[in-house]
Amino acid sequence: MPAPVLEMRSIVKSFTGVKALSDVSLSVRAGEVHAICGENGAGKSTLMKILSGVHPHGSYEGEVLFESEPCRFRDIRASEKRGIVIIHQELALVPYLSLAENIFLGNERASRGVISWHRTLGEASRLLRRVGLVDNPQTRVCDIGVGKQQLVEIAKALAKEVKLLILDEPTAALNDEDSAALLRLILELKEQGITSIIISHKLGEVAAVADSVTILRDGRTVETLDVKAPETTEERIIRGMVGRDLDHRFPERSPYTADSGERPALEIRDWTVFHPVDQQRKVVDSVSVNVRRGEIVGIAGLMGAGRTELAMSVFGRSYGRHAGGTVLRDGAPVRTRTVPEAIGHGIAYVTEDRKHYGLNLIDTVKSNITLGALRKVARHSVVDAHEERRVAESFRTSMNIRAPHIMEPVGRLSGGNQQKVVLSKWIFAGPEVLILDEPTRGIDVGAKYEIYTVIDRLAAEGKAVVFISSELPELLGMCDRIYTMAAGRLTGEVPREQADQETLMRLMTKDTRAAESRAGAHSEGQDS
Known part of the structure; x- marks a missing residue:
């Protein structure tokens, strides 16, 4: 078995009288992917900030050893010189600088104080290819997606000759495709001898890439498990994280039964919105949805489907250029042209970007x-x-x-x-209507359950809830009906008893343009 490349012994850290870490120990073997799991507030990020020098030596108690040598990092530069690089959940890239400039920011390829752009661009190209990107190194960061930005951060770490890479919730803001690409890269780096620590609340990702997992709870080490061992199940990890069994991931609730004579608390008819910059592109195209009091209605869709754009444009036209459609509250048309107007009509919007x-x-x-x-x-x-x-x-x-x-x-x-x-x-x-956009993003399973309970309580009190989520199990566990969207259009409406992941995914990936083309061809045939 490989020797530990990192040992953190009896770490204690306090903030203004609140103990964030209490006697935490961590051992990471060379060349492995080591996961750290725990509820929000368990101390995961604080522990990694100590390791990376964000919290300098002297501000905590305990001992840190890297490659068997004691470490007393004063700042991030000191830890990076030893080959320890952290990538925070909030990416540290400058949007209007190029990929190459970001990769070598603070680590410039220069001679006598003058940057060698030939060397900078050449090395940046090689590093980008190493992480699977073929983009021009002179492309600005703001012109690429979040998934690619995450890979640029890893290229930046590789430029510092990283030995231990720390990734804090690396897939929290990524779609499924970008998440899968990032996880593949972590495994490729492992094959190249780079040790990784990954903080994640997504237990499926932990099972896919990690060799070991250390569980923290309330600032203490609970246990370290071999991920590949038969006894290391999701239930075992969850029990360690929350200190109790979660027999049900979602609260039990009585099935919603609609009153045939009841008008929807919120109804959106033929809602159309254009992109705020490219005003020829429809991001929401003739969408109609409704939700009744006491009902939780889900909206499912892949990245770019138009879910958030729909919600923000309804809530005070906070997104895009409105081109048409009507909002009704309890059957009566209302104006929601501004946020105060929307709030005045009893509509609230919980944003995905808190x-x-x-x-x-x-x-x-x-x-x-x-x-x-x-x-x-x-x-x-x-x-x-x-x-x-x-x-x-x-x-x-x-x-x-x-x-x-x-x-x-x-x-x-x-x-x-x-x-x-x-x-x-x-x-x-x-409010009478709550639109919840990714309400559990970046949150651990214990906190999720608490928020699900709050949402259920609001529905039981007669509130109408619209629930937007990228996690299909969440929608299936919480919603009475689920709408699906693709490319700005509504592609289906599925009642709870008929909903499953396969059905939803089929509707979420439906080619609406092809359907429109077929419908147009059919219409032309009839006209002729």
Whole structure:
């Protein structure tokens, strides 16, 4: 068995009186892919920030050994000199610089202070090919997709002669195809002798690429398992992560039964939206959907299907150029041309990008929760501080938001707890219709279950819920009906009892252009 290339012994780390890590130990063998799993807030990222020098030596207790030598990294540069490179979940690329410039940023190919562009472009091309990219190294980062950007980050790590590559939730923002390509690359790097640590809440990915998995819970090491061993099942890993068995991944709920005379709480008819830049391209094409009170309706589709564009354009026309269609609330047409208008008609939208559009990360839990409905905690247009605190404390308790206090900046919370703050904000606003766009993205299984329970509770209270997700098991486990979209068009509507992954995937990959072409040819034949 290979000797450990990395050992972290009895690591303790605290933040303003809160212990994030308590006696954590980790051992990684040379040449393996080692996964780290745990609930949001378990301490995974904090541990890796210690290893990579983000949290410098002296700010934590314990010992770090790399290649059998003690390490006392003062910063990231010190760890990178030893061949330890971390790729954070939030990519560290400069969008308006080229791929080559990003790959060698801070590590320039220069002689006597002058950059050699011939050498830079040549080496960048070789590194890009090594990670499976054929793009011109002079292409700007903002002109390639997120999947390719992730590969550029790995090329950047290879330029630093990486020995230990740390990937923090590397596929969180990727579609299935890009995720598969990234996982293949990790295995190829393993064959080249590069050791990898991958932090992931996606247990299927762990099973696919990892040799070992270390489970953290509440800032402590639970156990390290051999992924290939028969006893290492998803259930075993989940039990270690959450400290209990999850017999059901989704809460049990009574099947929804529609009242034949009931009008939908929200109905969208013939909704059409053009791209904000390419105004000749339809991103949502004559889509009609509806949801009733107490019902959870899913929208499934691959990347680029138009799900988010539909939701954002309905919610105050936050995306694209609206070209036509009607929104009805309880059967009556309403205007949702602005976000305040949409909120005024009882519609709330929980964005898929909570860090950019859902939260003010530098503000407190208290302020974020009340931000969507300040009028409810104000008297004569002045915020009542006592009432605001009372409301925030109430949501912190009822939503099980794990924050030391309501004055904690939201940016310091884990992803799952940030998502609970976003949901609290919109629940406090008192909407009748909630549009949830990827509400569990980047969240571990334990936190997911808590959020599913909140969603179920809202439906039981009579709220109408639209649930957009890229995870088909999630839609199948939560929704009463599921719409499918492809290339901006609606391709199907499947009731819960008839839905399965194969049916949904067939509808999600339906060639709408071919169908349109056949319909047009048929029409022309009839006309002739």
